[in-house]
Amino acid sequence: MSIPNIKTPLPGPNARAIIERDKAVVSPSYTRGYPLVIGRGAGSSVEDVDGNVFLDCAAGIAVTSTGHSHPAVVKAITEQAQKFLHMSGTDFYYEPQVRLAEELAAIAPIRGGVRSFFGNSGTEAIEACLKLSRYTTGRQNIIAFFGAFHGRSMGSLSLTASKAIQRRGFGPMLPGVFHAPYPDRYRPPLGATADTCADACIDFIEHQLFANLVSPDEVAAVVVEPIQGEGGYIVAPDSFMQRLRELTNRHGILLVADEVQSGMGRSGKMFAIEFTGVEPDIVAIAKGIASGLPLGVAVARSGLMAWPPGAHASTFGGNPVSCAAALATIVLLRDQLVANAADVGAHLMAGLQALSDKHPLIGDVRGRGLMIGVELVRDRRTKERATTERDAIVTAAFNRGLLVLGAGKNAVRFSPPLVLTRSEADTAIRIFDEALTEVETKR
Numbered sequence: 346m347s348i349p350n351i352k353t354p355l356p357g358p359n360a361r362a363i364i365e366r367d368k369a370v371v372s373p374s375y376t377r378g379y380p381l382v383i384g385r386g387a388g389s390s391v392e393d394v395d396g397n398v399f400l401d402c403a404a405g406i407a408v409t410s411t412g413h414s415h416p417a418v419v420k421a422i423t424e425q426a427q428k429f430l431h432m433s434g435t436d437f438y439y440e441p442q443v444r445l446a447e448e449l450a451a452i453a454p455i456r457g458g459v460r461s462f463f464g465n466s467g468t469e470a471i472e473a474c475l476k477l478s479r480y481t482t483g484r485q486n487i488i489a490f491f492g493a494f495h496g497r498s499m500g501s502l503s504l505t506a507s508k509a510i511q512r513r514g515f516g517p518m519l520p521g522v523f524h525a526p527y528p529d530r531y532r533p534p535l536g537a538t539a540d541t542c543a544d545a546c547i548d549f550i551e552h553q554l555f556a557n558l559v560s561p562d563e564v565a566a567v568v569v570e571p572i573q574g575e576g577g578y579i580v581a582p583d584s585f586m587q588r589l590r591e592l593t594n595r596h597g598i599l600l601v602a603d604e605v606q607s608g609m610g611r612s613g614k615m616f617a618i619e620f621t622g623v624e625p626d627i628v629a630i631a632k633g634i635a636s637g638l639p640l641g642v643a644v645a646r647s648g649l650m651a652w653p654p655g656a657h658a659s660t661f662g663g664n665p666v667s668c669a670a671a672l673a674t675i676v677l678l679r680d681q682l683v684a685n686a687a688d689v690g691a692h693l694m695a696g697l698q699a700l701s702d703k704h705p706l707i708g709d710v711r712g713r714g715l716m717i718g719v720e721l722v723r724d725r726r727t728k729e730r731a732t733t734e735r736d737a738i739v740t741a742a743f744n745r746g747l748l749v750l751g752a753g754k755n756a757v758r759f760s761p762p763l764v765l766t767r768s769e770a771d772t773a774i775r776i777f778d779e780a781l782t783e784v785e786t787k788r
């Protein structure tokens with residue numbers, strides 16, 4: 346089967362009928378960039394309900410880490426489903442949850458003992474991080490970053506500073522949350538340069554937030570994405586993470602790494618923070634951990650996770666089927682796919698960077714492993730954001746059979762399943778090239 350293979354105008358008749366039904370009964374708050382109605386998936390390919398086949402560089406928002414329906418993951422899910430579907434790991438015991446916590450202890454970017462709290466999603470992982478940080482420090486305030494996305498429940502939404510529409514109409518937010526600029530080397534904040542923005546952002550926290558707004562001894566945690574995801578796939582400089590660790594240590598503030606999007610091998614290491622040599626106190630994990638089944642985890646130093654029975658729990662969190670999927674996922678990641686993400690990621694990155702020679706719309710190509718962002722600009726000198734052009738390119742790619750998603754205001758993200766091959770990466774580059782040409786010639 347050739348991938349991609351588009352046989353009908355998009356959306357095809359079956360897809361169109363489902364989309365019409367969706368409009369009548371499903372929440373209109375979802376942001377569908379283009380009309381894909383999946384029928385089935387395998388590896389890096391997705392077939393829609395009209396038989397059109399797409400190359401998937403979106404992975405259900407960076408989730409299907411082992412590819413669609415990896416046989417080993419499906420087998421683990423099936424075997425667990427035949428035994429029992431649910432018992433609630435908060436009131437009873439089952440071995441898959443214990444085994445997963447043991448595996449997470451082995452791979453977590455935190456040395457020494459850790460403990461895991463299980464929820465069902467990224468936002469629940471962040472809520473657990475917030476509650477644990479407040480509980481163990483006895484402090485209330487939290488620092489997060491502009492551009493960050495940490496979820497949509499009220500606690501995590503209060504940290505999210507990505508798009509105003511995500512907060513509009515839902516205030517007031519959690520009190521005691523302060524935002525600092527994020528060190529974007531392409532668009533350095535605070536009048537800094539690419540090389541000085543890491544220091545400038547730390548200095549902002551130290552000399553402005555701590556001096557003018559909040560005393561550091563009342564800050565429970567700093568929550569940071571080592572690579573901003575929804576914000577545009579922006580990689581924080583290593584020195585920023587190192588200085589943040591030093592600053593938080595100095596003031597007894599917990600460092601929470603949100604690895605919901607950057608974790609589980611996507612960056613070419615199991616966790617993106619490993620590139621920086623920094624150890625967080627708590628790490629939030631979700632998305633790719635269970636290849637598509639719902640699971641979110643807050644992993645913390647054992648000494649920190651010492652809250653009493655009843656302090657925090659979740660009926661469905663750590664569902665046994667999700668745990669079985671996660672255990673199979675971790676084996677695949679450890680044995681092959683983290684290395685594949687590094688290898689194919691470097692290949693994809695080089696190919697996308699080469700496109701910038703012929704496409705003036707490309708302003709910046711950045712990322713790690715198979716977490717790559719391409720920022721589009723109308724003018725490389727002024728860096729005016731090519732927002733409508735970005736949306737048009739995502740649609741043009743879809744019409745040619747390549748699934749990608751936007752990130753931030755004007756970036757395209759490549760977040761494929763980590764099983765992507767070099768030849769599939771070449772296909773993605775070719776189609777992206779064509780999509781850029783189409784949009785550039787129409788301007």
Ligand SMILES: Cc1ncc(COP(=O)(O)O)c(C=O)c1O
Nearest residue numbers: 466467468494495496574605606
């Ligand atoms: C870095 C990060 N944190 C948290 C979340 C929230 O995850 P969920 O949508 O599973 O609640 C996301 C989702 O995109 C994310 O990218």
